[in-house]
Amino acid sequence: MKKSDKNNKSFYFEEYIQSDDKNLNQNKIKINQDRVYLLFFIFFSLISIFAIKIIFISIQIPTNNSYSNFNKSFEPLRSDILDRNGILIARNIKVYHAGIKPNIVKNRENLILKLRLVYPELDFVKISQNFNKNKFFYLKKNITEDEKYKLWSLGEPGLRFEETQTRVYPHKNLFSHILGQIDIDNNGISGIEKSYDNELRAGKKPISMTVDTNVQFLIREELVKYQEIFKNIGSASILMDANNGEIISMVSLPDYDLNKRKTIKDTNYINRATKGVYELGSVFKTFTLAGALNEGSVEINTQFKNLPKKINCAGRAIGEYDEKIPSDLTAEQILIRSGNIGSVRIAQSMGGDKMSEFLKSIGVLNKIEFDIEEVGEPIPFKWGKCKLATASFGHGITTTILQVAKGYSIISNGGYDIQPTLIKKNLEYNPKKRIIRQDVSKKINNILRKIVSTKEGTANFANVKGYEVGGKTGTAQKSNKGVYSKNKVNTFVAVFPTSKPKYILIILLDEPKPNKDYVYHYRDGSGWKYKGTPYNTAGWTSVEIAGKIIEKIGPILAINKNDFYDNYVVKKSN
Numbered sequence: 001m002k003k004s005d006k007n008n009k010s011f012y013f014e015e016y017i018q019s020d021d022k023n024l025n026q027n028k029i030k031i032n033q034d035r036v037y038l039l040f041f042i043f044f045s046l047i048s049i050f051a052i053k054i055i056f057i058s059i060q061i062p063t064n065n066s067y068s069n070f071n072k073s074f075e076p077l078r079s080d081i082l083d084r085n086g087i088l089i090a091r092n093i094k095v096y097h098a099g100i101k102p103n104i105v106k107n108r109e110n111l112i113l114k115l116r117l118v119y120p121e122l123d124f125v126k127i128s129q130n131f132n133k134n135k136f137f138y139l140k141k142n143i144t145e146d147e148k149y150k151l152w153s154l155g156e157p158g159l160r161f162e163e164t165q166t167r168v169y170p171h172k173n174l175f176s177h178i179l180g181q182i183d184i185d186n187n188g189i190s191g192i193e194k195s196y197d198n199e200l201r202a203g204k205k206p207i208s209m210t211v212d213t214n215v216q217f218l219i220r221e222e223l224v225k226y227q228e229i230f231k232n233i234g235s236a237s238i239l240m241d242a243n244n245g246e247i248i249s250m251v252s253l254p255d256y257d258l259n260k261r262k263t264i265k266d267t268n269y270i271n272r273a274t275k276g277v278y279e280l281g282s283v284f285k286t287f288t289l290a291g292a293l294n295e296g297s298v299e300i301n302t303q304f305k306n307l308p309k310k311i312n313c314a315g316r317a318i319g320e321y322d323e324k325i326p327s328d329l330t331a332e333q334i335l336i337r338s339g340n341i342g343s344v345r346i347a348q349s350m351g352g353d354k355m356s357e358f359l360k361s362i363g364v365l366n367k368i369e370f371d372i373e374e375v376g377e378p379i380p381f382k383w384g385k386c387k388l389a390t391a392s393f394g395h396g397i398t399t400t401i402l403q404v405a406k407g408y409s410i411i412s413n414g415g416y417d418i419q420p421t422l423i424k425k426n427l428e429y430n431p432k433k434r435i436i437r438q439d440v441s442k443k444i445n446n447i448l449r450k451i452v453s454t455k456e457g458t459a460n461f462a463n464v465k466g467y468e469v470g471g472k473t474g475t476a477q478k479s480n481k482g483v484y485s486k487n488k489v490n491t492f493v494a495v496f497p498t499s500k501p502k503y504i505l506i507i508l509l510d511e512p513k514p515n516k517d518y519v520y521h522y523r524d525g526s527g528w529k530y531k532g533t534p535y536n537t538a539g540w541t542s543v544e545i546a547g548k549i550i551e552k553i554g555p556i557l558a559i560n561k562n563d564f565y566d567n568y569v570v571k572k573s574n
């Protein structure tokens with residue numbers, strides 16, 4: 001072989017070797033790049049899948065068996081009801097009925113264990129039985145949004161949720177007789193819920209009422225407390241603006257929790273403030289004197305001499321409750337001392353026709369038009385000599401304390417007609433007509449003040465210092481088919497402040513009992529206390545409660561003693 005051939009061979013071999021190494025390195029680089037691309041692709045894919053899953057979960061619209069309508073807009077089937085200060089007293093809210101389909105449940109024991117953590121108060125023995133008996137059963141009704149979320153978070157496909165609405169009353173019993181109830185279809189069946197059913201179902205705006213939640217609470221609190229003291233079977237109260245008829249508070253006991261939706265069939269649950277029709281006794285003596293003064297048949301200083309302690313009418317005796325009442329009295333003194341025989345003589349000076357006409361004019365004998373349907377109607381009767389006699393002091397004649405509140409408002413506010421209302425009206429008060437003369441109104445108010453502020457009066461326990469309280473007591477035996485029993489109805493009507501009346505407060509106790517162990521406190525600033533054996537009359541029961549209530553609500557009412565005659569009477573006088 002030639003030398004050159006060797007060299008050539010060597011060259012070609014080395015060239016071959018070099019060329020092969022270069023290709024190998026390039027291939028290695030390419031392989032490495034492919035691996036990086038593959039790993040990046042896999043990583044990107046995993047990230048994308050995870051992100052898509054998260055997005056899917058976040059935007060997923062669950063079905064009936066999952067947590068649905070979380071952000072769905074809510075349109076209530078009934079409007080809110082508010083008090084005079086805008087405080088919520090009734091509202092529709094969205095709720096859910098939670099149920100279970102047993103055939104879909106994966107692990108019953110495990111589900112029951114989880115449910116015990118959410119609702120430990122449920123009857124799980126019954127729930128376990130339902131698993132074997134039913135294709136579907138309700139676990140719990142009327143649960144909140146938060147409760148539904150907790151159940152949904154359990155991840156159980158057998159759970160089902162039904163969206164619905166319920167009416168809630170934040171104050172429970174406080175307004176039960178005013179608001180009334182609704183049925184399962186959200187239809188009003190009593191009270192304001194029924195009377196304003198169309199407006200509430202329209203759902204456009206809330207209904208504003210005249211009642212004050214804070215005042216309502218304080219008055220009810222006192223009635224509940226004294227029901228334990230006097231053991232009465234029921235009680236009622238009305239606080240009304242004497243100038244425009246706005247009812248600031250109306251309470252009737254016993255009451256009930258509106259949230260429980262129970263059908264109340266017991267007559268003991270009637271609204272005693274509007275539906276209860278009673279003989280109210282001596283509170284009528286104010287009407288008798290006011291009517292006679294307005295007719296001009298007597299004056300406050302008219303003398304009635306030699307008044308007997310007892311008279312007979314149709315074989316029945318009419319006597320005085322207090323044998324110590326003098327036989328010689330003025331018309332004013334007859335009302336202050338609450339004389340029965342004197343009231344008969346005053347009524348006789350006016351006559352039955354005039355008496356009847358006057359009582360009708362102030363709304364006492366007519367069924368009153370009101371914002372709720374639960375309103376009683378006085379029992380009709382025929383006027384005669386005996387009926388005139390007994391009606392003069394509030395016996396043999398029936399009415400409601402709502403009507404009495406209207407009558408006292410007219411007498412105390414200068415003589416102007418008013419219409420009691422529970423609904424706030426954004427209209428300036430404009431009296432339609434005058435019922436009695438203004439001078440008669442002032443005279444009666446002065447007498448009512450003396451009944452409370454003087455020792456001759458029957459309502460000293462209501463003499464709250466600083467509020468110029470006036471009023472009249474009424475004690476009447478309850479009648480059943482014309483037969484009077486020992487059970488009584490005790491009533492007190494308060495007017496304050498008597499110099500320029502603003503408020504009428506009525507307290508009624510149904511069948512109270514005296515409490516010899518109760519300590520009575522005089523409220524005239526003297527600090528004098530009384531403990532003994534009290535009479536079972538309004539002066540010892542209803543008056544006591546009224547005084548306590550005025551002490552509590554007076555600061556809330558923030559009485560302005562200058563806003564009566566200037567704004568309501570003088571500027572609008574005939």
